[in-house]
Amino acid sequence: MRNARGAWRMMLCRGLCQRDEQGRALRMAGTLSDTTEQRLSDPLTGLPNGAYLDLLMQEKLDGLPRPPLSLVKFQLLNVAQLFDGVAVEHAIAALRKRVQALRQRLPARVALTALPEHTFAMVLELDAVAELDRVLEPVEALLAEPVEIEGRLVWLSHVSGVAIVNLHEANSADEWRRQARLALASARQSDVGTRCYYSESLRQWERYQGRAEQMIRGALANRGVCCYLQPIVDIVAGTARGFEALMRLEDPAEGLINPGAFVEVAERTGLIAPLWEMLMEQALPVLKDPGMRERFGETFLISVNLSPRQLMDSRLLELMLAACARHGVAQSRLQVEVTESAVLSDPVRASRMLERMRAAGIQVAMDDFGSGYSSLAQLTSLPLDTVKIDRSLVLDVSTLPRKQHVLAAVVALCQRLEHGVVVEGVEDWETVTLLREWGVREIQGFFYAQPMPMAQLIKQFELPLPLAAAGASANDAAG
Ligand code: C2E
Numbered sequence: 001m002r003n004a005r006g007a008w009r010m011m012l013c014r015g016l017c018q019r020d021e022q023g024r025a026l027r028m029a030g031t032l033s034d035t036t037e038q039r040l041s042d043p044l045t046g047l048p049n050g051a052y053l054d055l056l057m058q059e060k061l062d063g064l065p066r067p068p069l070s071l072v073k074f075q076l077l078n079v080a081q082l083f084d085g086v087a088v089e090h091a092i093a094a095l096r097k098r099v100q101a102l103r104q105r106l107p108a109r110v111a112l113t114a115l116p117e118h119t120f121a122m123v124l125e126l127d128a129v130a131e132l133d134r135v136l137e138p139v140e141a142l143l144a145e146p147v148e149i150e151g152r153l154v155w156l157s158h159v160s161g162v163a164i165v166n167l168h169e170a171n172s173a174d175e176w177r178r179q180a181r182l183a184l185a186s187a188r189q190s191d192v193g194t195r196c197y198y199s200e201s202l203r204q205w206e207r208y209q210g211r212a213e214q215m216i217r218g219a220l221a222n223r224g225v226c227c228y229l230q231p232i233v234d235i236v237a238g239t240a241r242g243f244e245a246l247m248r249l250e251d252p253a254e255g256l257i258n259p260g261a262f263v264e265v266a267e268r269t270g271l272i273a274p275l276w277e278m279l280m281e282q283a284l285p286v287l288k289d290p291g292m293r294e295r296f297g298e299t300f301l302i303s304v305n306l307s308p309r310q311l312m313d314s315r316l317l318e319l320m321l322a323a324c325a326r327h328g329v330a331q332s333r334l335q336v337e338v339t340e341s342a343v344l345s346d347p348v349r350a351s352r353m354l355e356r357m358r359a360a361g362i363q364v365a366m367d368d369f370g371s372g373y374s375s376l377a378q379l380t381s382l383p384l385d386t387v388k389i390d391r392s393l394v395l396d397v398s399t400l401p402r403k404q405h406v407l408a409a410v411v412a413l414c415q416r417l418e419h420g421v422v423v424e425g426v427e428d429w430e431t432v433t434l435l436r437e438w439g440v441r442e443i444q445g446f447f448y449a450q451p452m453p454m455a456q457l458i459k460q461f462e463l464p465l466p467l468a469a470a471g472a473s474a475n476d477a478a479g
């Protein structure tokens, strides 16, 4: 039934009939009870629940003429903070109070509904972004204010997703829900406070993510993980300082797949860890391979990438040590590459992990330095052996003098701090020459070699001549 304010109430109708001998009904008595509270409301917040939202969405979609419509969902990401160290009743009371305040910021006829996982939703009869802004901005402003609980302030983080119904398309409630869920999922991948609108590109993104996950699972099931190696060349000695192990997936339909197409999804889903373990099974034997030893000696390193999640996994070190023992290789020939962003999420914990690895003899390199959020402080405080300078600092450096200043300064800084320096992404001789002048010895880039399988590396890759020898031959030529 609908009440005078236009809100739906769920009624339970029960009756009992009294009949005569022939079975004819004589009298009827019964009750009509309002069960909205039990069936359509959320016990924690007292707000209408998802079942209520479903009714409302269907009703609005069926409206003739159909009004402009948007479904807005927002999720509180850290409600657990409210419950941290306070009595549960107090936390619940604080949450309810905040929810009531949110309701007051909304137009009177808009129903705020509560969904699982601290998600809230509402249907707005609007479809222009500017109008949505006007309604949502006060709500978001309130969400950004701290909640006071037992004399303590707690800031709640939120993200939101909006699905606007396209007036010109038949739209089912299921599709509408899906769009809002996708928009919210996409907002969750961004910074807190993000509001994300559903779009066709989001749908494509979802498809891509789905496909990537299938590829990864297929590769895991069929041992389709391949280890490609790219040399890190010591240009002075003319030797291979080491080889970076780069992952490829073998897909029956798509062939060989580069990390660009799957690493992000692998990291997000946690599948990077089993992939990486498979990679290690191929990367570690490289150290003992007779062909590799013959061509590149007994001291080169194998350098492996660690994802942010792996770095936070307390079992990682044991896993690496066990793998080294199983393959009979010394852990001192292993290098791990971690990115700044991996460290940034929890610098103290990351430092401790890296410290433990170094204590076990594993070398630690900071990967992609100079891309993203470069923090110079990290260069001094983190336990590092080597810094790998990112390709973006190197790109076009031979033709852009201003970029030369930046790269030269970064190189000099790393040298001053007595870190090993590897410059990545070097593609031409001019850049090699510049780097040589600045005292850089170790270079990784297409100029020397692309990543390739071990067999090809043994057969085809030619190390450059040592610089002294190259210098001598240049002198000879001059002489
Ligand atoms: P990365 O760790 O920075 O690896 C270097 C990437 O730069 C490689 O791409 C390599 O092929 C490319 N590269 C090297 N030299 C040059 C050059 O001179 N020019 C250009 N244009 N590119 C160059 P790849 O193999 O596609 O790997 C991309 C990224 O995927 C890696 O970047 C790394 O972040 C990630 N990745 C690869 N394997 C793994 C893995 O086993 N675990 C994790 N967590 N990430 C991995």
Ligand code: CA
Residues within 6 Å of the ligand: 244, 305, 337, 367
């Ligand atoms: Ca790397």
Ligand code: CA
Residues within 6 Å of the ligand: 367, 368, 388, 390, 424
């Ligand atoms: Ca890199």
